Amino acid sequence: MTETYLNVRNLNVSYGKTIAIRNVSLQLAKGDRLALIGMSGSGKSTLAMAIAGLLPKQAHIEGTIDFAGRRPKLGSDIGVLFQDASGSLDPVMKVGDQIAEVVMTHLGMSWISARVRAAELLDRVKIPKALSRLNSYPHEFSGGQKQRIALAAALAGNPSILIADEPTSALDTVIQKHIVDLLGELVKDGGLTLLFVTHDIALASQQADQIAVIYQGEVVEAGASGQLLREPRHPYTKALINTHISLDRPRSKRLPQIDMAGLQ
Amino acid sequence: MKTLNLEAKIGAILLVLLVLMALFAPLIAPGDPLAISGEAMLRPFASEAHWLGTDRLGRDVLAGLVHGTRTTLLVAFFSAAAALIVGSIVGTLSGFLGGLADIVLMRITEAFQTVPGFLLALATISVTGPSVPTLILAISLGNWTQAARVTRAEVLSLRERDFVAAARTLGMRPLEIAFREILPNAFGPTASLAAISVATAILIEAALSFLGFGDPNRVTWGSMIAEGRTVLRAAPYLSIVPGIALVVTVLSIHLIGRGLSHTERLQP
Amino acid sequence: MPPLASFFLKRLLTALPVLFIVLVGSFLLLEAASGDAVDAYIARSGTLDAQQIAQLRMEWGLDQGPLYRFEAYVTALAQGDLGWSTAFERPVTSVIAERLPVTLLLMSIATGLAFFLGSLLGIAAGARPGSVRDRLLSTGSLALYAVPGFWLGLVLIVVFAVDLRWLPIGGMESIASGKAGLARMADIAVHLVLPVCALAMVYLALYLRLMRDRMAEIWRDPFVKGLEARGLTRRRIVWRHVARNAVLPVITMLGWQSAAMLGGSVVVESVFSIPGFGRLAAEAVARRDTPLLLGVLLCSAITVIIANLLVDLAYGKLDPRVRIGR
Numbered sequence: 001m002t003e004t005y006l007n008v009r010n011l012n013v014s015y016g017k018t019i020a021i022r023n024v025s026l027q028l029a030k031g032d033r034l035a036l037i038g039m040s041g042s043g044k045s046t047l048a049m050a051i052a053g054l055l056p057k058q059a060h061i062e063g064t065i066d067f068a069g070r071r072p073k074l075g076s077d078i079g080v081l082f083q084d085a086s087g088s089l090d091p092v093m094k095v096g097d098q099i100a101e102v103v104m105t106h107l108g109m110s111w112i113s114a115r116v117r118a119a120e121l122l123d124r125v126k127i128p129k130a131l132s133r134l135n136s137y138p139h140e141f142s143g144g145q146k147q148r149i150a151l152a153a154a155l156a157g158n159p160s161i162l163i164a165d166e167p168t169s170a171l172d173t174v175i176q177k178h179i180v181d182l183l184g185e186l187v188k189d190g191g192l193t194l195l196f197v198t199h200d201i202a203l204a205s206q207q208a209d210q211i212a213v214i215y216q217g218e219v220v221e222a223g224a225s226g227q228l229l230r231e232p233r234h235p236y237t238k239a240l241i242n243t244h245i246s247l248d249r250p251r252s253k254r255l256p257q258i259d260m261a262g263l264q
Numbered sequence: 265m266k267t268l269n270l271e272a273k274i275g276a277i278l279l280v281l282l283v284l285m286a287l288f289a290p291l292i293a294p295g296d297p298l299a300i301s302g303e304a305m306l307r308p309f310a311s312e313a314h315w316l317g318t319d320r321l322g323r324d325v326l327a328g329l330v331h332g333t334r335t336t337l338l339v340a341f342f343s344a345a346a347a348l349i350v351g352s353i354v355g356t357l358s359g360f361l362g363g364l365a366d367i368v369l370m371r372i373t374e375a376f377q378t379v380p381g382f383l384l385a386l387a388t389i390s391v392t393g394p395s396v397p398t399l400i401l402a403i404s405l406g407n408w409t410q411a412a413r414v415t416r417a418e419v420l421s422l423r424e425r426d427f428v429a430a431a432r433t434l435g436m437r438p439l440e441i442a443f444r445e446i447l448p449n450a451f452g453p454t455a456s457l458a459a460i461s462v463a464t465a466i467l468i469e470a471a472l473s474f475l476g477f478g479d480p481n482r483v484t485w486g487s488m489i490a491e492g493r494t495v496l497r498a499a500p501y502l503s504i505v506p507g508i509a510l511v512v513t514v515l516s517i518h519l520i521g522r523g524l525s526h527t528e529r530l531q532p
Numbered sequence: 533m534p535p536l537a538s539f540f541l542k543r544l545l546t547a548l549p550v551l552f553i554v555l556v557g558s559f560l561l562l563e564a565a566s567g568d569a570v571d572a573y574i575a576r577s578g579t580l581d582a583q584q585i586a587q588l589r590m591e592w593g594l595d596q597g598p599l600y601r602f603e604a605y606v607t608a609l610a611q612g613d614l615g616w617s618t619a620f621e622r623p624v625t626s627v628i629a630e631r632l633p634v635t636l637l638l639m640s641i642a643t644g645l646a647f648f649l650g651s652l653l654g655i656a657a658g659a660r661p662g663s664v665r666d667r668l669l670s671t672g673s674l675a676l677y678a679v680p681g682f683w684l685g686l687v688l689i690v691v692f693a694v695d696l697r698w699l700p701i702g703g704m705e706s707i708a709s710g711k712a713g714l715a716r717m718a719d720i721a722v723h724l725v726l727p728v729c730a731l732a733m734v735y736l737a738l739y740l741r742l743m744r745d746r747m748a749e750i751w752r753d754p755f756v757k758g759l760e761a762r763g764l765t766r767r768r769i770v771w772r773h774v775a776r777n778a779v780l781p782v783i784t785m786l787g788w789q790s791a792a793m794l795g796g797s798v799v800v801e802s803v804f805s806i807p808g809f810g811r812l813a814a815e816a817v818a819r820r821d822t823p824l825l826l827g828v829l830l831c832s833a834i835t836v837i838i839a840n841l842l843v844d845l846a847y848g849k850l851d852p853r854v855r856i857g858r
Contacts, residue, residue, distance in 0.1 A: 052761065054757060054760060054761055073763060074760065074761055074762065074763035075761070075762045075763020075764070076763055079761075079762075080758075080761035080762075082754070082757070082758060082761070084754060087753075087754035087755050087757075087758065088754065088755055088757070088758025088759075088761070089755055089758065090755055090759065090773050090776075090777065091755070091777070091853065092776060092777055092780070092851060092852055092853070093772070093773070093776070094852075101764065101768065101772070102762045102763070102764065105762075105763060105764055105765065105768070106763060137852040137853070139852075139853055150758065153758075153762055154761070154762065156762070157762065157763055271671075371546075371549050371550055371553060372553055374546075374550045375550045375551075375553035375554045375557060375833075376557075377788065377791065377836075378550055378551075378554060378791065378833040378836045378837060379554055379558075379791070379829055379832060379833050379836075380791045380792065380794040380795035380832050380836070381791070381792070381795055382792075382795025382796070382798055382799075383794070383795055383798065383813055383828065383829060383832055384829075386798065386813060386814065386817050387558070387561060387562065387817070387825055387829060388561065389817070390562075390565065390816075390817040390820070390825065391561055391562060391564050391565040392564075463678070467680050468795075470680055470682075470683075471680065471682055471798070471799045474682055474799060475798070475799060475802060475814050476818075477817065489682075489683055489686065493686060493803075496686065496689065496690060496694065497694050500686075500690040500694070503683070503686050503687075503690075504686075504687060504690070507680070507683035507686070507687070510678075510680055510683065511675070511678050511679050511680075511683075512678075514677075514678035514679075514680075515674065515675055515678035517678075518674050518677060518678055519674065522674065
């Protein structure tokens with residue numbers, strides 16, 4: 001591990017008397033890919049949102065989140081990608097403007113250069129004919145495309161960390177793979193640090209170098225992904241892997257049979 | 265019983281006071297409020313016999329105010345009730361029958377929406393002449409359309425529900441289903457329009473009697489305002505005082521309506 | 533067909549039956565009136581002998597059945613003729629044409645003011661739902677919403693025209709002032725300040741509430757969290773996103789509100805002695821001028837239909853999800 005990039009120490013989150021996150025510590029180095037896995041309700045999303053600083057006001061947060069000696073800033077230090085793409089885009093603003101306003105806010109560019117940058121970003125997330133699509137509205141894109149646009153907007157402020165909260169679970173399997181591949185590429189080429197939340201162990205094992213298993217608001221097991229999946233120590237991790245095998249094998253077997261070229 | 269929020273409580277207290285005032289008007293201010301009872305144009309608080317003063321002709325303002333509550337509440341509640349009933353019947357028929365009946369009924373509803381409610385009331389009064397029943401009719405004519413639209417929308421969403429299908433299999437006749445099964449369930453959202461309907465009716469009644477198209481044999485706040493207007497320079501309070509009564513009444517209705525809709529929104 | 537043309541055609545096809553229903557309904561309503569135009573005429577211009585009465589009844593078609601009169605009315609209407617006003621002794625069309633522009637001016641200024649200020653204050657309240665500012669503005673708007681326009685007009689007259697003497701007490705412009713051009717426009721503007729306020733306040737309160745409530749709903753929409761996650765300033769989120777989304781449904785209200793405002797103009801114009809369309813309605817009733825009243829009802833329906841059409845056109849331009857004509 002090189003220098004620690006993002007350092008989360010003794011994080012506790014509670015809503016009134018309900019404790020959502022219990023004493024979690026995490027370290028991320030530049031270029032790391034960390035997956036938070038757990039069942040729904042385990043607190044994995046709450047943890048990700050706490051790190052992003054996006055929890056509702058009622059949440060009581062203790063502990064420190066440190067990014068290069070300070071608290072990370074949304075947009076310029078951390079980009080966030082949500083599960084529901086259409087839910088993160090303003091339905092009545094052109095997608096080009098939505099990306100450009102993030103560029104303007106964080107990079108201090110003029111509107112014209114921000115629009116040019118927006119076109120580059122759309123191109124980078126593989127929206128065809130990016131320049132001409134700047135003036136389209138979210139409803140004119142498909143679900144997968146919307147998620148790419150949301151990704152472009154999340155990256156528009158040049159953040160070095162991307163938090164992705166179940167970024168593909170609202171999409172169908174084929175499009176899921178496209179988004180996952182795109183994220184992988186961005187990490188490899190762009191030096192992005194990725195923290196993603198998923199319940200899909202197969203996805204975690206493909207895309208993450210490290211996995212942290214969350215159960216009832218605690219990290220019960222963490223480590224390099226291959227090691228962790230081969231030799232799970234915590235019973236919860238074992239249970240997770242078992243359910244995955246029984247439920248997901250048929251689907252993951254089906255996947256390669258689909259003709260990918262025909263769908264592109 | 266749902267707990268009411270503070271706004272609704274204030275509104276309810278005000279409304280109860282107004283209703284009591286209307287009920288006990290003959291006890292609070294005995295005698296004919298239209299009769300001359302003292303010296304003309306007394307200022308408020310100047311005479312113990314006439315707390316709120318007297319008007320241009322020497323009629324007691326307080327008596328007018330108290331008796332005016334009766335006309336206002338009577339006309340408003342009955343016309344709002346008539347509007348809600350007519351509206352929900354039209355809406356139920358329209359939503360339940362569908363097809364041509366729906367198209368025709370909705371066009372009629374739209375036609376009524378297109379003519380300003382106040383003009384419709386005015387035209388109706390010009391035909392029927394002003395009295396409490398005709399005022400109720402005239403005001404409700406322009407006031408039922410929203411209830412029809414809301415009920416129709418609700419009926420359309422209820423039409424395919426299980427309990428309607430069950431009623432169908434039980435062999436209930438369509439109209440029986442519409443009015444015994446669907447309408448009672450669709451009435452909730454429609455009833456939330458009640459506050460707005462009552463408030464609208466109060467304002468239309470006041471405006472009609474202000475223009476001199478109210479019941480000439482009754483004191484109304486609108487006619488008191490109009491009466492005071494002739495001496496607006498010398499005695500502005502004659503117009504201002506009954507107007508305040510109007511504002512308080514309408515506000516109390518809005519407070520209740522808003523409080524209720526808040527409570528409803530919090531229900532799962 | 534170009535989208536705009538097909539949009540207008542569709543709207544015309546729905547508007548015509550509605551107008552026809554308004555026409556039949558108004559006609560039936562006014563048929564039920566006791567006494568006809570001749571009675572009203574006699575009441576005003578003194579006694580006529582029996583022969584003259586019969587003559588007039590025949591001229592005005594009153595000796596025929598209602599169906600005949602309806603047919604005659606519709607035939608004339610198709611040629612743009614609304615009949616003869618017995619009170620003004622002029623064609624109804626010319627009386628209305630003279631009065632309508634004044635009211636349209638009054639209404640459009642009042643709508644503009646109410647919408648602009650109401651939305652601004654609604655944004656101020658809806659920027660932080662539940663804050664002290666929101667509560668003050670919400671409660672204030674509720675109180676203002678309860679104020680009848682004609683009474684507010686009288687209060688404004690007492691304060692600004694009688695006590696402070698800042699503004700004229702009524703009328704459309706100074707009588708025989710000999711003003712022309714800009715000076716006349718300024719004179720009219722000064723005369724319209726109070727009536728516009730009296731007419732606009734209720735709607736200002738309404739738009740404030742609508743805007744505020746819509747914004748409170750939109751804050752709960754997930755896309756707002758997405759905007760926060762991109763580190764946009766709160767100011768930008770409020771103005772460019774939440775308010776922008778909230779204003780759209782408020783705009784759709786403008787069309788139907790024109791009907792209510794047209795009704796409100798009847799009393800407000802009476803309070804301020806403005807010779808407009810609204811006061812014409814009251815005069816038609818007071819002077820038992822049935823053809824005029826029928827014309828007034830019909831023209832107000834047409835005005836409301838056109839207002840709705842304009843609003844829908846504007847909405848189609850403002851909401852990218854709506855494409856007119858598709």
